[in-house]
Amino acid sequence: MPTYLADILAAHRARAAADHRDLNELVVQAASIAAPRDFAGALRGGGISCIAEIKRRSPSKGDLDLTLQPDVVAKEYATGGAACLSVLTDAEFFGGSAGDLRQARQASGLPVLRKDFTVQEADVLDARIMGADAVLLIAAALSDAELARFIARADELGMAALVEVHDEDELARAVGAGSRLIGVNQRDLRTFTVDHDRACALASRIPSDVVAVAESGIWDADDARRLADAGYDAVLVGEPLVRASDRGALLAGLIGHTVAAR
Secondary structure, three states: OOOHHHHHHHHHHHHHHOOOOOHHHHHHHHHOOOOOOOHHHHOOOOOOEEEEEEOOEEOOOEEOOOOOOHHHHHHHHHHHOOOEEEEEOOOOOOOOOHHHHHHHHHHHOOOEEEEOOOOOHHHHHHHHHOOOOEEEEEHHHOOHHHHHHHHHHHHHHOOEEEEEEOOHHHHHHHHHOOOOEEEEEOEOOOOOOEOOOHHHHHHOOOOOOOEEEEEOOOOOHHHHHHHHHHOOOEEEEOHHHHHOOOHHHHHHHHHOOOOOOO
């Protein structure tokens, strides 16, 4: 039976195969965009940082909030103490768009990750053109050569590349490709089930000079504290925040941030 990741990647690979744009022209466009914000740098510091995610739906959970306004949510996250944002731009499977990313970035003033399924260099360039400060690279979806090439392209653009891994082999591949920002996703992208012990089990294998991010399955302050104690610099949180009635308050409580009185 096809898996979530296989279906999504097949769709993105098919679009990439039909993409005949001139890479040099995209490079020129990307170079004309204002310098990116320091995504990785924003995650370092005292305590645990949060990358707060904006998405309308997911293949496993269905609709989360189809009426979501990216600029409004981004401001709520900034008030709650988010260090960075993650914005889904995949339209077919997650209901996102480049416009969502632009709105969120402008409204929040925070560094923003383009959360999508990067399968070609043009995707990295598109991320910079739409204003993203970081791009997601999923180790399970890419060869070693693609990982290294896409990280190098992001470096040229001044962007961060968050390399997402799920096990020891993928972590070793990410380190070997030169990644300086690694996310351990506790959600299996083949089945979308969550293993709450995965990030802690891999924490000691992440080099100390790499910014470490734990992703998925993080619901409250206890989860965030456990991951901080394991050595993570940041957590990436999506569904709980999107569904929350008071997103800023939930985020503030999760990371121990004090929200100023209005």
